[in-house]
Amino acid sequence: MIDLRSDTVTRPTAAMKQAMMDAELGDDVMGEDPTVNCLEAMVAELLGKEAAVLACSGTQSNQMGVRAHCVSGDELLINDTSHIGIFEAGGPAVLSGVTVRQIPGARGMLNVSDLEGKPRVDDQHYCRTRLLCLENTTNIAGGFVYPLQQLQDVSDWARSQDLKLHLDGARFFNAVVAGGYSASQMASCFDTISICLSKGLGCPFGSILVGSADEIRLARRARKMFGGALRQSGMIAAAAIYALENHVDRMQQDHDNAQRLANGLAEIDGISASAENTETNLVFFEVDSELGTAVQLASALRERGVLIGAMGGQRLRAATHLDVKDSDIEVVVDAVRDCAVSGFEQQQLVGAGPYSK
Ligand SMILES: Cc1ncc(COP(=O)(O)O)c(C=O)c1O
Numbered sequence: 001m002i003d004l005r006s007d008t009v010t011r012p013t014a015a016m017k018q019a020m021m022d023a024e025l026g027d028d029v030m031g032e033d034p035t036v037n038c039l040e041a042m043v044a045e046l047l048g049k050e051a052a053v054l055a056c057s058g059t060q061s062n063q064m065g066v067r068a069h070c071v072s073g074d075e076l077l078i079n080d081t082s083h084i085g086i087f088e089a090g091g092p093a094v095l096s097g098v099t100v101r102q103i104p105g106a107r108g109m110l111n112v113s114d115l116e117g118k119p120r121v122d123d124q125h126y127c128r129t130r131l132l133c134l135e136n137t138t139n140i141a142g143g144f145v146y147p148l149q150q151l152q153d154v155s156d157w158a159r160s161q162d163l164k165l166h167l168d169g170a171r172f173f174n175a176v177v178a179g180g181y182s183a184s185q186m187a188s189c190f191d192t193i194s195i196c197l198s199k200g201l202g203c204p205f206g207s208i209l210v211g212s213a214d215e216i217r218l219a220r221r222a223r224k225m226f227g228g229a230l231r232q233s234g235m236i237a238a239a240a241i242y243a244l245e246n247h248v249d250r251m252q253q254d255h256d257n258a259q260r261l262a263n264g265l266a267e268i269d270g271i272s273a274s275a276e277n278t279e280t281n282l283v284f285f286e287v288d289s290e291l292g293t294a295v296q297l298a299s300a301l302r303e304r305g306v307l308i309g310a311m312g313g314q315r316l317r318a319a320t321h322l323d324v325k326d327s328d329i330e331v332v333v334d335a336v337r338d339c340a341v342s343g344f345e346q347q348q349l350v351g352a353g354p355y356s357k
Contacts, residue, residue, distance in 0.1 A: 072097025108141020
């Protein structure tokens with residue numbers, strides 16, 4: 001099977017597993033896991049921040065960030081396609097008593113004109129608007145990358161409004177590689193940054209939250225409360241250190257493969273894809289309703305050894321990643337072409353929900 005459903009499906013490489021086996025371990029809740037301490041210091045330094053804390057997942061580190069900035073009754077602002085607002089099971093409300101105001105903005109992003117006038121005035125009727133969350137790269141909006149200037153403009157505006165800024169950087173290093181800016185330039189626009197280790201970086205699980213010493217102290221307490229304080233987690237920190245040293249630059253290969261895939265798909269009758277709108281490793285495309293639905297196409301592709309995420313309706317998402325070989329791209333394009341030519345309308349509807357990770 002060629003699995004393009006998500007960049008989360010990668011398995012640790014032999015070298016990564018070896019790094020995990022060799023890791024020096026201790027009890028991280030006691031602050032005594034040297035490998036975790038090393039990872040946290042390494043990422044904090046790379047981003048130019050004071051501190052970092054390892055978490056179990058991107059959802060957890062985002063929610064730790066929300067909790068570190070907000071108190072119950074606060075509100076956060078976010079684009080209406082963002083993971084924190086849609087795909088984290090109502091976490092801000094449940095875990096922090098925070099309401100989420102979703103704001104439309106082109107390409108899953110926000111700019112100052114989208115945000116002006118949105119923070120609520122100080123009045124007894126209103127909740128306090130406390131936090132602005134951005135996503136870079138965007139996920140379901142299209143895998144887009146914020147230009148640095150837009151991040152800086154939004155950040156300056158948010159600070160002028162006394163808002164805190166959190167970045168959902170699930171694909172932080174895809175943004176660094178594609179955006180042409182450094183990790184610390186991007187991080188300087190935010191108070192806290194969550195980075196997933198289990199997507200393009202290829203670790204089996206984990207995420208890291210970076211920020212000031214005070215914010216990370218609060219986030220560490222939230223991690224404990226959310227049940228995410230692990231013991232000998234140096235095993236995962238070792239995988240992350242290995243990935244940071246070996247799997248960042250190679251993301252360009254995933255982006256190049258995504259370009260080739262989008263170009264190949266665009267040539268198939270009945271499929272709409274655009275290399276121009278493919279900026280990183282996520283390729284979104286649509287199937288004509290005359291051919292069938294996205295779920296039907298995904299089912300037909302599964303029978304041809306290709307797994308792709310049906311997003312609902314006519315839209316599909318293919319993610320390139322560490323476990324996708326350059327030569328897989330032709331196989332995938334041929335499989336989609338074969339489906340389009342042979343027809344798949346009668347395909348049984350199986351699996352795939354509205355958002356297949
Ligand atoms: C943009 C974004 N944020 C956060 C997450 C959550 O990561 P996790 O699945 O590790 O909780 C994802 C996962 O797909 C994501 O795409």
